[in-house]
Amino acid sequence: MKKVEAIIQTSKLNPVKEALQEIGVDGMTISEVRGHGRQKGHTEVYRGNEYTVDFLPKIKIEIILPDERVDHTVEAILKAAKTGKIGDGKIFIYPIAEAIRIRNEERGDSAL
Amino acid sequence: MPDRGSAPFTSLSPFADLYATESSAIKTSFEETGDGLACLRSRTELVDKLTAQLYSSLLSSDLKGPPNFCLAAAGGYGRRELFPCSDIDLLFLARDPQGLKLHRESIAAITRSLWDLRMRVGHSARTLADCGRLHPDNLEFNISLLDARYLAGDEQLFEKLRSQIIPHLVRRDQQDLIRNLIDLSQQRHAKHGKTIFHLEPNVKEAPGGLRDFQVARWLSVIHEMAERGDWTAPESLWTGELQRAVQSSVRFLSAVRCLLHFSHGRDDNQLTYELQEEAAARSLGVDYGNPMDAAEWMRQYYRHVRSIYRLVNGQIEETTPSRSSLYKVFQDWRSRLSNADFSVIRGKIFPRSPAPSKLATVLNLFEMIARHSLELSREAERWVEETSRALQLEGYDPAEIWPAFHRILGLPHAASALRQMHRLGFLTVLFPEFRAIDALVIRDFFHRYTVDEHSFTAVQNVWQLRAAPSSVADSSPETPDPWKEKFAELFREIERPDLLCFALLLHDVGKGMDVAKHIEGSLQAAQAVCGRLNLTPEESGMVLFLIASHLEMSSTMTRRDIFDPDVVRAFVEKVGTPERLKMLCLFTYADITAVNPEALTPWKAEMLWQLYAMASNALAHSVDQDRLEISGPLTFQADRIIPFVEPEASASELESFLNGFPKRYLAAYAPEEIARHFQWARQLSQMPVQVRISRKGHSSELVVLTRDRPFLFASITGTLAGWGMNILKAEAFANRSGVVVDIFRFHDLFRTLELNPSEAARLESDLAAVLAGKVSVSTLMARRKSSPELLQGKIKTATRIDFDDASSSRCSLMEIIAQDRPGLLYQISSALAELGCNIEVALIDTEAQKAIDVFYLTSQGLKLSPQQQEVLRSALLERLTGF
Numbered sequence: 001m002k003k004v005e006a007i008i009q010t011s012k013l014n015p016v017k018e019a020l021q022e023i024g025v026d027g028m029t030i031s032e033v034r035g036h037g038r039q040k041g042h043t044e045v046y047r048g049n050e051y052t053v054d055f056l057p058k059i060k061i062e063i064i065l066p067d068e069r070v071d072h073t074v075e076a077i078l079k080a081a082k083t084g085k086i087g088d089g090k091i092f093i094y095p096i097a098e099a100i101r102i103r104n105e106e107r108g109d110s111a112l
Numbered sequence: 113m114p115d116r117g118s119a120p121f122t123s124l125s126p127f128a129d130l131y132a133t134e135s136s137a138i139k140t141s142f143e144e145t146g147d148g149l150a151c152l153r154s155r156t157e158l159v160d161k162l163t164a165q166l167y168s169s170l171l172s173s174d175l176k177g178p179p180n181f182c183l184a185a186a187g188g189y190g191r192r193e194l195f196p197c198s199d200i201d202l203l204f205l206a207r208d209p210q211g212l213k214l215h216r217e218s219i220a221a222i223t224r225s226l227w228d229l230r231m232r233v234g235h236s237a238r239t240l241a242d243c244g245r246l247h248p249d250n251l252e253f254n255i256s257l258l259d260a261r262y263l264a265g266d267e268q269l270f271e272k273l274r275s276q277i278i279p280h281l282v283r284r285d286q287q288d289l290i291r292n293l294i295d296l297s298q299q300r301h302a303k304h305g306k307t308i309f310h311l312e313p314n315v316k317e318a319p320g321g322l323r324d325f326q327v328a329r330w331l332s333v334i335h336e337m338a339e340r341g342d343w344t345a346p347e348s349l350w351t352g353e354l355q356r357a358v359q360s361s362v363r364f365l366s367a368v369r370c371l372l373h374f375s376h377g378r379d380d381n382q383l384t385y386e387l388q389e390e391a392a393a394r395s396l397g398v399d400y401g402n403p404m405d406a407a408e409w410m411r412q413y414y415r416h417v418r419s420i421y422r423l424v425n426g427q428i429e430e431t432t433p434s435r436s437s438l439y440k441v442f443q444d445w446r447s448r449l450s451n452a453d454f455s456v457i458r459g460k461i462f463p464r465s466p467a468p469s470k471l472a473t474v475l476n477l478f479e480m481i482a483r484h485s486l487e488l489s490r491e492a493e494r495w496v497e498e499t500s501r502a503l504q505l506e507g508y509d510p511a512e513i514w515p516a517f518h519r520i521l522g523l524p525h526a527a528s529a530l531r532q533m534h535r536l537g538f539l540t541v542l543f544p545e546f547r548a549i550d551a552l553v554i555r556d557f558f559h560r561y562t563v564d565e566h567s568f569t570a571v572q573n574v575w576q577l578r579a580a581p582s583s584v585a586d587s588s589p590e591t592p593d594p595w596k597e598k599f600a601e602l603f604r605e606i607e608r609p610d611l612l613c614f615a616l617l618l619h620d621v622g623k624g625m626d627v628a629k630h631i632e633g634s635l636q637a638a639q640a641v642c643g644r645l646n647l648t649p650e651e652s653g654m655v656l657f658l659i660a661s662h663l664e665m666s667s668t669m670t671r672r673d674i675f676d677p678d679v680v681r682a683f684v685e686k687v688g689t690p691e692r693l694k695m696l697c698l699f700t701y702a703d704i705t706a707v708n709p710e711a712l713t714p715w716k717a718e719m720l721w722q723l724y725a726m727a728s729n730a731l732a733h734s735v736d737q738d739r740l741e742i743s744g745p746l747t748f749q750a751d752r753i754i755p756f757v758e759p760e761a762s763a764s765e766l767e768s769f770l771n772g773f774p775k776r777y778l779a780a781y782a783p784e785e786i787a788r789h790f791q792w793a794r795q796l797s798q799m800p801v802q803v804r805i806s807r808k809g810h811s812s813e814l815v816v817l818t819r820d821r822p823f824l825f826a827s828i829t830g831t832l833a834g835w836g837m838n839i840l841k842a843e844a845f846a847n848r849s850g851v852v853v854d855i856f857r858f859h860d861l862f863r864t865l866e867l868n869p870s871e872a873a874r875l876e877s878d879l880a881a882v883l884a885g886k887v888s889v890s891t892l893m894a895r896r897k898s899s900p901e902l903l904q905g906k907i908k909t910a911t912r913i914d915f916d917d918a919s920s921s922r923c924s925l926m927e928i929i930a931q932d933r934p935g936l937l938y939q940i941s942s943a944l945a946e947l948g949c950n951i952e953v954a955l956i957d958t959e960a961q962k963a964i965d966v967f968y969l970t971s972q973g974l975k976l977s978p979q980q981q982e983v984l985r986s987a988l989l990e991r992l993t994g995f
Contacts, residue, residue, distance in 0.1 A: 009673055010669075010670060010673075010719070011670070011671050011672050011673045013670070014671060032713055032715035032716070033715075034715065034718075046725040046728065046729065053722065056675070057715055057718065057719050057722075083673075087675075
């Protein structure tokens with residue numbers, strides 16, 4: 001079992017969500033986050049005041065999957081979120097020890 | 113009498129069987145009839161039966177004994193209103209502590225048995241003295257005694273509680289009891305956003321729910337008991353109409369709550385979408401058994417809770433204990449707001465005449481509410497309802513609405529006025545289109561309120577920005593909501609908050625119409641309303657633009673990469689002008705925050721502000737690149753102007769006038785206005801300088817049309833400064849053939865034009881003389897010495913000058929931020945002219961006491977060289993900072 005965590009452009013949420021639904025990934029957690037990698041921030045001047053945007057708005061998607069579905073899922077995210085420019089984001093994959101469904105205490109892949 | 117509770121064992125199985133069988137029968141009966149009140153009565157009787165049997169088995173075989181001890185029902189159980197999964201509140205009452213001690217085991221055995229029967233029991237064991245004492249930490253206990261009902265034991269003891277102890281407590285502590293009850297109710301209302309219009313409401317706790325009905329009863333009982341010392345039934349004090357409405361509402365809500373308890377299997381009072389469907393499928397509380405549409409059933413729900421909310425608010429107002437003397441002084445001061453039609457007494461409005469009145473008088477009433485946040489008295493509510501009915505029957509002139517209605521929308525408590533108008537049916541008399549979204553539920557995961565309430569909340573949220581701290585006055589880095597502060601600054605800059613609120617009021621009307629996309633329906637409705645109310649083309653243009661584009665900004669920020677310049681450019685193209693951009697940004701802010709209080713996360717607020725700031729910069733920096741090129745048939749924009757052009761003017765003349773103007777000129781001004789400019793341009797051959805001054809709201813507008821020439825802009829700004837006028841905004845545009853349209857918005861600091869109407873003509877003639885070279889600006893400037901107070905701003909702004917050579921292919925852009933003061937623009941423009949700079953476009957704006965000016969400059973037809981820019985910067989800095 002793995003957790004796929006993808007940090008993507010805000011504008012790519014819908015395309016990624018649709019791509020994941022197409023391959024049967026329905027469950028996901030979405031967060032509004034801020035951050036930067038090499039893209040860094042930038043400075044905007046509005047009416048003589050400088051606004052430094054250190055951290056750019058991004059969307060974080062978290063999905064927990066059985067091992068065999070990870071590659072396919074990562075591929076779908078890559079395809080939908082890629083523009084080829086700096087700031088497209090990153091994907092991280094973590095091992096998961098256990099999943100438990102609170103309602104009926106099911107465990108393992110069946111709890112996903 | 114021995115304590116039978118110490119008996120080792122009492123079999124519960126007969127009780128359990130009785131409870132299970134009768135509970136099942138009650139449920140079946142409810143499913144067959146949908147009668148909630150009957151269900152409550154039956155369940156109360158069942159529990160009465162069980163408690164009596166347990167009492168006789170475990171405490172005293174004689175139900176009238178033992179002496180000096182009794183069992184009473186409290187709370188909802190005491191009222192005989194026991195819902196299927198509600199708690200069963202019991203009061204074990206003894207004359208003294210020994211009585212409680214003596215029966216402790218029996219009390220425990222009875223409550224334990226009820227728990228074992230799976231009933232949720234809440235019990236308290238008290239002495240008479242306990243019941244006669246105020247419990248500041250547990251006032252709920254004191255209140256629950258108001259519903260106490262005898263079940264078993266010493267009847268005389270219970271009678272003493274009811275006829276002596278409780279009345280004595282209430283008379284002594286009524287102020288504390290009432291204040292606490294009101295505070296708790298108001299906190300509960302605040303928790304639910306002070307609105308009845310929740311999409312999935314809690315039928316007990318939400319405003320207008322069953323708890324409010326009880327609060328109204330308790331307040332009434334306490335008040336009457338304190339005044340008369342008896343147990344007057346509150347219902348007998350309510351007027352016939354109110355009593356009928358409330359009874360019907362309680363019957364409806366009781367049925368709904370029974371359904372919720374049976375469906376959830378627990379005391380969960382949230383009316384979810386699923387259960388709305390189920391209730392509507394049975395037409396619960398309406399016409400049981402005949403299915404109806406869920407949205408229509410929910411409208412019935414809101415109608416009922418509205419009656420109860422009205423009842424409890426009326427009761428709260430009538431019984432609110434007097435507050436601090438300062439508050440009284442404030443209320444007395446507000447009574448000075450009385451006028452010929454209305455009296456204001458203790459913050460409430462009363463009509464002076466009970467007879468239905470004219471439309472204008474009702475609108476005046478709501479203007480008082482919007483201005484002073486006053487409440488309507490019951491008499492005023494009846495008067496509005498009767499006048500609304502009369503207006504509907506007799507008709508009225510819709511053109512009368514807008515002059516007063518736009519004032520209402522432009523006042524801080526506009527949302528309160530709109531809500532009250534809607535509640536009393538007056539809003540739909542004015543705008544029948546609004547009926548489409550009356551209490552309309554649109555199922556959506558994020559929306560918390562009905563569509564009408566969402567619109568009122570949006571108006572409220574935009575006006576709440578007025579109360580947000582100003583970063584100009586308080587630039588503390590630790591302000592609680594920096595984003596709100598930024599939107600508040602924008603709100604202070606817009607000229608027509610009334611138009612913004614009008615668009616917010618109508619933007620979702622299409623959701624209740626039979627159309628493919630709600631925006632189309634809303635536009636259709638808004639067009640009809642704007643036409644009927646006779647809005648000017650500029651006004652209706654702004655309202656329709658906001659409605660048509662109301663999702664544009666939120667969809668751009670969430671579905672596009674706002675850091676991509678092409679995305680910003682495309683967005684700016686759709687918006688057109690800075691005023692529209694500000695209005696759309698504020699509209700988006702209000703619309704999102706009205707979805708639910710948490711909808712505009714700091715993350716989204718930052719995105720919205722980013723998009724606004726980038727679009728604003730792009731608008732100021734792209735004027736020159738985006739010019740009107742007419743070759744061939746007239747463009748769409750030009751086509752709109754033709755109907756307003758005098759018949760003798762030809763289309764080709766209009767084309768040649770428009771050719772080369774920045775598109776912003778066409779977007780910022782209404783077709784009628786541009787047609788007027790064109791008309792004046794045609795007169796340039798007879799009179800080479802055309803000057804017009806007119807009043808626009810709180811400021812004046814000057815339009816100058818002439819051929820471009822050196823020192824033109826400086827001459828105009830100098831003349832205005834010589835007359836003591838403070839320029840707030842200005843835009844200067846030139847077309848391909850060198851005709852210049854300069855438009856200035858200025859503040860008449862000394863009210864010269866207002867107090868002396870003939871002075872406008874003299875100012876026009878001074879301008880014409882200066883531009884014709886007959887009078888020098890310095891002569892005019894010498895006439896006026898600015899007073900030092902006017903030159904001293906309250907807030908200091910450092911001068912900043914930036915050049916941008918990238919945004920325009922043929923001009924250098926110069927942006928100046930400086931402390932605003934009279935004559936500033938003349939200083940800048942004369943320096944530019946002296947250094948040989950030609951102003952191709954000027955965009956002048958003022959924010960508080962900060963001047964924000966953008967000039968598109970050329971020198972001999974070319975961009976300014978870096979050396980020229982440096983010379984210009986030094987010259988300007990010297991003039992502006994040496995000032």
